[in-house]
Structures are given as structure tokens and as C-alpha cells.
Amino acid sequence: MTQSPATPLPPPEERRRLREAGALTQAQVAARVGVTxxxxxxxxxxRTSPRGRKREAYAKLLAECAAPADRKLPAEREVTEHQTAHQAAHQAERQTEHETEHQEEQPPLGPEPVVSPAILTPAQAFDALYAFCAPALVRQTYLLTGRRELARESVExxxxxxxxxxxxxxxxxxPAGWVRASAYExxxxPWHRFRPRYRHPEPPPADAGDRALMDVLLTLPPPYRRTLxxxxxxxxDLPETAAETEASTRxxxxxxxxxxxxxxxxxxxxxxxxxLHRxxxxxASAQRLGAAESPEVRGVGERRAHFWTRAAIAFTVAxxxxxxxxxxxxxxRYEPPVAPGADIRGVPPRVAPGPLSQAEAELRAKLRKETVSGPVRLVPQAG
Known part of the structure; x- marks a missing residue:
């Protein structure tokens, strides 16, 4: 008995990129393929790899996302999703729950190719995330602010x-949602309004329709604009939007x-x-927006981290x-404070000394003579 070759699939990191390039969520892909x-x-x-018919359906869906000309409008995609989900439901009824879980979750066996994700360094993983998310994120942030420089600065x-x-x-x-939430925040x-470079509006879009749409977006409150x-x-989808905006689904x-x-x-x-989606x-695509290179962003981030670390150390030392x-x-020890001065009453005023009398002058001369050069000393005697 010969085993038919398995349908080839792109690497795991490429699968997500293709899904997001086709503007599909994980829930929508699960509904179209017939899984959770x-x-x-x-x-x-x-961690796992699809098998059988689900592998073929998943590969076909990724191929559709890879072709820009085959992308459908959200309304058409919704109809197709309902049809595919209905067909997948009939197929799932013919299998038991144990067989379905065993077929979906067990690793591939036999000659089926196993593509293991490459081990990337932190810098390489960051560069891959930046190259994948930054271009689209700058355009999304421009829809929130209407400012090109602020959009680039927010993403960086x-x-x-x-x-x-x-x-x-x-x-x-x-990780893409983590970065997107940080950029939107x-x-x-509201502190940007106090910056001198952002006190004056930027030139609006050249097209009249784009200009009207941007004016409407900027009149919306920030939470409404972000949700839209x-x-x-x-x-x-709605639960993911509510979680990212930190609000309830309702x-x-x-x-x-x-x-x-x-x-x-x-x-x-x-x-x-x-x-509206179109x-x-x-x-967003009509504007020429671009972010800096990934090594430059990493370098600026490292320098800023070093600066604040040194500032924190200097402040702690000070x-x-x-x-x-x-x-x-x-x-x-305790030193009591000196009491403030107060006026004392009843003391006679201090007067300047006057001339000596005859008797006082004779006594002074006698004391000076006998004390300095005379042999007789003045000795106090008991009375």
C-alpha cells in the first residue's frame, strides 16, 4: 500500500503572515477549515500540523491569501465562510470526537514533511516582527491621528x-497585538497637543474623498475612532477589539x-x-508612510534604556x-531653642560715670601705690 504525498505547507511563521495578509482572523480560518x-x-x-482533508483545505486557504487579486471583500468572505462552515459541520458529523482530536493534534507520521521552526536570536526575531508589522501599523496609526510624523514616531x-x-x-x-496596543496608546x-511641532495641522490628503473621510475620523472621540x-x-473580531481597547464586548x-x-x-x-473597510x-495605502530600519530602532531603544538606567542609578546615588x-x-542630642528676648521693667537706667570725689581720688592713688610697688599687701581681714 503506497501513501500519497502530503500537501506542502509554508513554514509556521509564514502561515500567520499569509492569514493576516488576507485580513482573516484565527476564528475565521477555523470556521472555514472546520476546526477550533x-x-x-x-x-x-x-506545535502541531494538519493532516488529511483539513491539511488540503488549510493549504488552499493560505494560497488564496497569498494572491492579492483573489482577496474578497468582507461581505463576500462572510458568505463563503458560512458555506464552508456548513460543509465542515456535515463532515465533522461523520467522525467521532476522539478521531477528530487524534487526527488534528498528533504529529505527522510517515513520509510527511515536518517543518521545524528555525531557532532565531532575539535580534532576528525582533527584526522579523518589525518587518512584518511595522509597514501596516504605520498606516493604521495614521488613520488614528491624521499625522504622518506622529504615526511613524508612535510605531518606532x-x-x-x-x-x-x-x-x-x-x-x-x-506579539503583534502587544506592539499595536502600545503604538495606539x-x-x-493627549500630551501631544502641547508639543510645539504638533500645534499646527499637517497637509491633508490630496484626494477630496480621502480628505472628507479623514475629517470624519478625526471628529470621532478617540475610543470610538480606535474601535472603528x-x-x-x-x-x-468584536471580542478581540474589546480586549485591546480594555472595554467590555457590549x-x-x-x-x-x-x-x-x-x-x-x-x-x-x-x-x-x-x-467602509475598502x-x-x-x-491608509494612499499615503507614503514608512518607518525606520529595524537595527536603528533597536539601537535607539538600547540607548534610551541605557540613559534611563544611568539616570536612575545617578538619582539613587544622589x-x-x-x-x-x-x-x-x-x-x-536635644538642644532646646533659645527663648526670645523680653523687656525687663523696674531697672534704673544706665548712666555714664561722673568725676571722682576727693576721697575716691585719694583711695585710688593709695591702692595703686601700695599694690604695685609697696611691700605691704592688702589682705582681707575678718571683721
């Missing part, structure tokens, strides 16, 4: 912070509805979510020195 979201997460991390600051905390970011289930900080960009721009849904209503009130042609992508000086010069 955790299984898709395992496929993308390289987010990646510098990620490099400083790389042990934490490297083990995060969603920095971009929407995450859901209709990035393509996150609050995120209300923000999204109000933001869509505000956009549709000013631009009625964008009342359709699919059309126009947001066009608005604090210790001040404390030691205070302890050294502080008194060791």
Missing part, C-alpha cells in the same frame, strides 16, 4: 518599548455602532461596512549621599 481556534493557533506556532516608540521588554513580548501569545496620548479602525480597518459594540452612524451621517456612501484601506550627609550633620 486553538487548533489554528497550534498550526501557526508549529512601540517597537523600542517592545525591544526593551523583549523577554515579555517574545512569549506573548500575540502613544499615538492617542480595529474592527473595520484591521479586521479584528461597550465595544456600542462604540462601533455610534462610530459607523457618525461616518454614515457625514458620508452616506460609507454606510455599508464592506465599503475606503479605510485605500486612505539620594543615598543626601541621606548620609543629613545623618552625619544631624544633632545627636
Amino acid at each position: 481556534r486553538g487548533t489554528v493557533r497550534g498550526w501557526e506556532s508549529g 516608540r512601540a517597537f523600542q518599548l517592545a525591544w526593551q521588554r523583549w523577554p515579555e513580548v517574545a512569549v506573548d501569545p500575540d 502613544y499615538a492617542l496620548s 479602525v480595529l474592527y473595520d480597518g484591521v479586521g479584528l 461597550a465595544a459594540a456600542n462604540r462601533l455602532l455610534h462610530a459607523r452612524e457618525a461616518v454614515a451621517e457625514r458620508l452616506p456612501e460609507l454606510s455599508d461596512p464592506a465599503e 475606503r479605510l484601506a485605500e486612505l 539620594l543615598i549621599g543626601t541621606t548620609a550627609l543629613t545623618v552625619w550633620t544631624a544633632p545627636t
Whole structure:
């Protein structure tokens, strides 16, 4: 009995890139292939590998995401997802739960190729994450702020912070989401309005339609604008959007509805979510935005970390020195304070001395004579 060759799949790190390039979430991929979201997460991390019909469906889906011309609008993708999920449900009914889990989770056997993820250094892993996320993240941040320089600065600051905390970011289930949340927080900080370089608006987009859409986005409150960009721009589902904006699912849904209503009130042609998604992508892609090179971002992050570390050490040393000086010069016993002066009544006024009388003059001369040169000494006698 001969075994048919397995359908080739890209490396695990490439699978996630293709999924996000096709604007699909893990839940959407799981629905189309007919598995759980955790299984898709395992496929993308390289812990497990699909087998059988699910491997073929997964490979076909990644091939569709790899071709830009074959990308569908969100509305068409939703219809296809429902159809594929319906077919997958019928196939799953013919298998037992034990067989399905065994087929999905066990490692491939026989001649099936096993692609193990390459061991990367921290710098290489950071550079890969930066090359994958930075270009799209700069365009997304531009939709939040309407400022090109601020968008680039926000993304670079987010990646510098990620490099400083790389042990934490490297083990995060969603490093791209961690960096995106940091970039959004920095971009929407209200302190930028006090910076001199951001007091004047930047030139608006050249196209009239893009200019109108950007004006509408900037009139939205920052939480509404962020929710709209995450859901209709990035393509996150509602629970993920709520988690990233630190809100409940109901609050995120209300923000999204109000933001869509505000956009549709000013631009009625964008009342359709699919059309709004397309126009947001066009608005972000029309701007010439780019971030610095990855080694430069890492270098700036390291220099900033060294600066703040040295500043913290210097402050600590100064604090210790001040404390030691205070302890050294502080008194060791209680010294009562000097009471303030007070006026004393009843004392006669002090007068200048007057001339001596005849008797006082004779007595002074006698004392001087006998005390200095005379043999007789004045000795007090008992009375």
C-alpha cells in the first residue's frame, strides 16, 4: 500500500503572515477549515500540523491569501465562510470526537514533511516582527491621528518599548497585538497637543474623498475612532477589539455602532461596512508612510534604556549621599531653642560715670601705690 504525498505547507511563521495578509482572523480560518481556534493557533506556532482533508483545505486557504487579486471583500468572505462552515459541520458529523482530536493534534507520521521552526536570536526575531508589522501599523496609526510624523514616531516608540521588554513580548501569545496596543496608546496620548511641532495641522490628503473621510475620523472621540479602525480597518473580531481597547464586548459594540452612524451621517456612501473597510484601506495605502530600519530602532531603544538606567542609578546615588550627609550633620542630642528676648521693667537706667570725689581720688592713688610697688599687701581681714 503506497501513501500519497502530503500537501506542502509554508513554514509556521509564514502561515500567520499569509492569514493576516488576507485580513482573516484565527476564528475565521477555523470556521472555514472546520476546526477550533486553538487548533489554528497550534498550526501557526508549529506545535502541531494538519493532516488529511483539513491539511488540503488549510493549504488552499493560505494560497488564496497569498494572491492579492483573489482577496474578497468582507461581505463576500462572510458568505463563503458560512458555506464552508456548513460543509465542515456535515463532515465533522461523520467522525467521532476522539478521531477528530487524534487526527488534528498528533504529529505527522510517515513520509510527511515536518517543518521545524528555525531557532532565531532575539535580534532576528525582533527584526522579523518589525518587518512584518511595522509597514501596516504605520498606516493604521495614521488613520488614528491624521499625522504622518506622529504615526511613524508612535510605531518606532512601540517597537523600542517592545525591544526593551523583549523577554515579555517574545512569549506573548500575540506579539503583534502587544506592539499595536502600545503604538495606539502613544499615538492617542493627549500630551501631544502641547508639543510645539504638533500645534499646527499637517497637509491633508490630496484626494477630496480621502480628505472628507479623514475629517470624519478625526471628529470621532478617540475610543470610538480606535474601535472603528480595529474592527473595520484591521479586521479584528468584536471580542478581540474589546480586549485591546480594555472595554467590555457590549461597550465595544456600542462604540462601533455610534462610530459607523457618525461616518454614515457625514458620508452616506460609507454606510455599508464592506465599503467602509475598502475606503479605510485605500486612505491608509494612499499615503507614503514608512518607518525606520529595524537595527536603528533597536539601537535607539538600547540607548534610551541605557540613559534611563544611568539616570536612575545617578538619582539613587544622589539620594543615598543626601541621606548620609543629613545623618552625619544631624544633632545627636536635644538642644532646646533659645527663648526670645523680653523687656525687663523696674531697672534704673544706665548712666555714664561722673568725676571722682576727693576721697575716691585719694583711695585710688593709695591702692595703686601700695599694690604695685609697696611691700605691704592688702589682705582681707575678718571683721
